[in-house]
Amino acid sequence: MKTKINLLLILIFLSCGKSKSNNSNYLDKSENKQSSTTEHPGKKLLKNQCFVCHNPTISKESRIAPPMVAVKAHYISENTSKEKFTKDFVAFLQKPSKEKAKLKGAVNRFGVMPYQYYKKSHLEKIAEYIYDYEIQEPNWFSDHWKKRNGNSNYNQGKRVINQEKNKTTSEIGLEFVLGTKKVLGKNLMRTIQSQGTLKALEFCNEKAIHLTDSMSTKFNAIIRRVSDKPRNQDNLANKRENEVIEIYKKALIDSLDINPITEKNKDNIQFYYPIITNGMCLQCHGKPKEQIKSDLLLHLDKLYPKDKAKGYKENEIRGIWSISFKE
Numbered sequence: 001m002k003t004k005i006n007l008l009l010i011l012i013f014l015s016c017g018k019s020k021s022n023n024s025n026y027l028d029k030s031e032n033k034q035s036s037t038t039e040h041p042g043k044k045l046l047k048n049q050c051f052v053c054h055n056p057t058i059s060k061e062s063r064i065a066p067p068m069v070a071v072k073a074h075y076i077s078e079n080t081s082k083e084k085f086t087k088d089f090v091a092f093l094q095k096p097s098k099e100k101a102k103l104k105g106a107v108n109r110f111g112v113m114p115y116q117y118y119k120k121s122h123l124e125k126i127a128e129y130i131y132d133y134e135i136q137e138p139n140w141f142s143d144h145w146k147k148r149n150g151n152s153n154y155n156q157g158k159r160v161i162n163q164e165k166n167k168t169t170s171e172i173g174l175e176f177v178l179g180t181k182k183v184l185g186k187n188l189m190r191t192i193q194s195q196g197t198l199k200a201l202e203f204c205n206e207k208a209i210h211l212t213d214s215m216s217t218k219f220n221a222i223i224r225r226v227s228d229k230p231r232n233q234d235n236l237a238n239k240r241e242n243e244v245i246e247i248y249k250k251a252l253i254d255s256l257d258i259n260p261i262t263e264k265n266k267d268n269i270q271f272y273y274p275i276i277t278n279g280m281c282l283q284c285h286g287k288p289k290e291q292i293k294s295d296l297l298l299h300l301d302k303l304y305p306k307d308k309a310k311g312y313k314e315n316e317i318r319g320i321w322s323i324s325f326k327e
């Protein structure tokens with residue numbers, strides 16, 4: 001019973017209080033997937049893939065990227081067609097560059113968006129959602145935009161009334177991942193931006209484990225990042241985790257959809273989700289000397305004499321999230 005209440009608390013926490021709190025049988029109910037809500041698929045992709053950085057609820061001061069509504073405002077003006085918007089949007093994300101960027105101020109402040117592989121079809125769905133709907137925006141944005149541009153019609157589109165639907169177990173798992181990733185990723189990117197890669201190394205070395213630990217306590221779940229080629233031996237994948245890693249490697253090569261894997265064991269739910277490299281990771285996980293600078297390499301070798309986590313390229317399976325929580 002206690003664990004269920006905890007789970008509920010997590011869900012309430014993660015969905016900003018929108019969750020209903022009147023049933024204690026959340027997971028059992030969530031097994032049945034029928035739901036009358038039809039959420040635009042682009043909305044979900046946007047939340048899962050982009051809000052780690054483009055979070056609309058984060059305060060103005062602690063942001064690490066512009067909110068997505070700022071992107072919308074810069075890309076879509078009165079006469080922008082959906083086709084033109086989608087084309088520009090996808091073109092930027094397939095090869096982000098300073099030259100192509102329309103948000104010059106954001107580039108100055110945060111640096112160019114780090115490249116990450118996204119499926120084209122997914123980007124098109126996200127673009128469609130952004131174009132057709134009024135998207136979630138932080139409450140400071142409206143004043144901020146009006147002051148600079150004098151108009152307030154930057155977030156046009158259909159309005160949806162927010163309906164909570166019952167979450168499936170894999171959605172719950174994904175929320176754990178996003179919650180943890182948000183904290184990890186935010187801290188990592190901010191440290192790299194403000195203090196450089198060497199300092200960020202210290203962060204990963206000293207803080208990453210404690211952070212996942214503290215998220216585990218917060219979520220009452222066991223949250224681990226494991227790898228077949230770990231840097232820290234404590235993060236070595238077990239047999240089942242290695243099988244899952246192989247499944248994801250194959251899925252990535254065959255460009256199949258990457259979905260969470262959820263397994264129901266006797267008294268817990270085991271959830272897996274891949275960790276895929278992007279350009280930013282290679283400063284510490286890429287080719288020695290070429291991408292990992294010599295001074296950093298020196299530190300790494302000292303800290304991790306058995307380090308196997310080098311030589312990665314972009315868009316490879318670096319490891320998986322392995323999360324276990326109780327029903």
Ligand code: HEC
Binds near residue numbers: 046051102107111189
């Ligand atoms: C690791 C953090 C991060 C993630 C994840 C991320 N972005 Fe970004 N993005 C940024 C930053 C920082 C900027 C601002 C700098 C810039 O404009 O390049 C940005 C800017 C953008 C821009 C505007 C580019 C321009 O013209 O200036 C678009 C479009 C964009 N992001 C789309 C996306 C989409 C769609 C996703 C999810 C599929 C996503 N981003 C995920 C960090 C991120």
Ligand code: HEC
Binds near residue numbers: 200227229231282
């Ligand atoms: C500033 C250097 C640095 C950057 C950048 C970095 N990492 Fe790491 N990473 C580390 C260190 C150091 C560890 C070992 C942490 C520990 O001791 O638990 C680590 C550990 C990991 C682990 C746990 C498994 C293992 O090998 O021990 C994963 C998974 C991981 N990193 C993925 C990534 C991904 C994905 C990115 C890019 C989004 C990234 N890292 C960027 C330094 C970095």
